[in-house]
Amino acid sequence: MSVSSAALLPTLVRRERASLTATLLAPAIALIVATGLNLGLYVLMGRDPVSVIYAMLLEPFVSFASFSEVLLKFGPLLLIAQGLAIGFRAKVFNIGAEGQFILGAIFASAIPIYFPQATGQWIWPAMLLLGALGGALWASLTAFWRVRFNANEILVSLMLSLVAAQLLYYLLLGPWKDPNGFNFPQSVMFQYDAMVPLLIEGTRVNVSLLLALALSLAAFVFMQRSFMGYKLQVGGLAPRAAGYAGFSEGSAIWLSLLIGGFAAGLAGAAEVAGPLGQLQRSISTGYGYAAIIVAYLGGLHPIGIVFSALIMAALYIGGDNAMVSANLPIAAVRVFQGSLLLAYLIAIAFVRYRLEWPRAHRSPS
């Protein structure tokens, strides 16, 4: 060990056991640090920090109307993040949820676009199911490429997201464009029966929120209580041990990606069959990427993710508010998201490590 660095810098020392306090505090500390850093940035940009902080952090919660908008963002983020977290715990890094979300929206939209006259209460459930299958199908390409050809799933799933965005533009500018839509890249408005029933009257919050919460519970049971979930986690933590125990890597990859794709596809379907009511170019405001942050911030744990999804949803609405009231560009939300994850990754290091400062007077030994 070189003397100079040892004398000045603290070193990370592995704890005897993981710190539960640090686990629970890490997201809160990360949120405080990220808020502080971003406020500094807003001040540098010449914005009034008090009005930004009010618009971003408090306004989403002060009225029921704005809180209902938070719930509207909460649903898709929660769904996607729960699906991704299962894969992340198995060390299968599906970062293509954005594309799986888009494919879910496309598949779901096929029903009202090809059967605009159809009626009946079967339509919206069929759309949600078809959307979820579409997302899973898109993810299965990545799974196949990884299992069959050993191709890195991070790169393949991301590339497929970029392809999905182009596929969406193609449909909206071509075959699926609303003929009476003044050339806007959007589909026709869907019929009444294609809409997921509202949950709370007077808001846009619909039944899909209950679905997201129910699937969170399912994720909890699957990951914490089932043997299959246990196998997945072992595969992520100790791949060799998992191999010896006969847990196949291939099935872990397939399962992780199918679950992630299913959840993201369902979220995409719920978006077009819910608040949007049509297929649009801007169906996703980066949910697929934000959900990665939600999954990590929630400690990859189904319960933690419920809280982190709520925080991230509030951040989306707060960012919209700050854009209107404090003239803050919407890109500020992405900066906040990135810095939040960075701050969290530092904070979470203290679960396994503690800092040891060099002592000024070391007793000779």
Add this chain to the structure above:
Amino acid sequence: MSAIEFILAGMLAAATPFLLAALGELVVERAGVLNLGVEGLMAFGAVLAFIIVYHGGGHFLGFVAAGAGGAILSLIFAFIALGFRANQVASGLAIGILGQGLSALFGKSYEALTVPGIQKIAIPGLSKIPVIGGLFVQDIVVWLSLGATLAVWAMFAYTKTGLVIRAVGENPKAAHAIGYRVIAVRVATVAFGGAMAGFAGAYAAVVYTPLWADGMIAGRGWIAIALVVFGTWLTGRIFLGACLFGAVSLMGLAAQAVGVNLPSQLLASLPYLVTIVVLGVISADRRLHKLNGVASLGESFERTP
């Protein structure tokens, strides 16, 4: 000009953003670090260069700022992934999201504005050869990138620095045991990779398409990471891969020029689809990966007491 001539003439310029970013990532990965933030580092470098060139600072200063910006942002990645031993995948994604966010934030008021490009330099004689002559008419950055490719190749082939970087990536414990400072070497390579990504972004924004649009990097950072895999961590193959992607990204324009009528979205997806296919073909050969791959890639290094 025929489609072939068009592609040959434009290929190297189109390849340059891929090449610069991939050379940087190659050095980073050779040291055993996986930095997935390249897309965001490029976007950050691009916006810095664009703002400086737009305000009359000139291209040289624009590139310097982009390189410095990329290096500084990537040092935040190093601080977290190497200093705090955080998950490298998550840290890389986070720095990528941050870089893209900062790029969008700073670039907000420059949307759709343009800057002047830079002049091309023709090699006398060679540039007059029919059909392939266009290859020898390139701007200074392209020539410098070719030089950088040679330099990186020579560094790994002939220098001690290259050997130390590889030792740190192959077996960090052994490298530490014989006295090399693993973390310091890794931090240095990450900063180098960040600077190269910054240059790559600058080239895209102020030379190749000197017009600002949010999201203008359009996946090129990710393709650069894929190129390192395609090239199986070998400089020469990465160069060939970058040329291939340069050509593929021009094919859309060439196809339209010769009257092939395909949806523009399909042409825009072409580089991504080619990435997926080539990734499958190259990765399927597991022997090749074992032979050239980096043993400790993505794993954090911890000194055992």
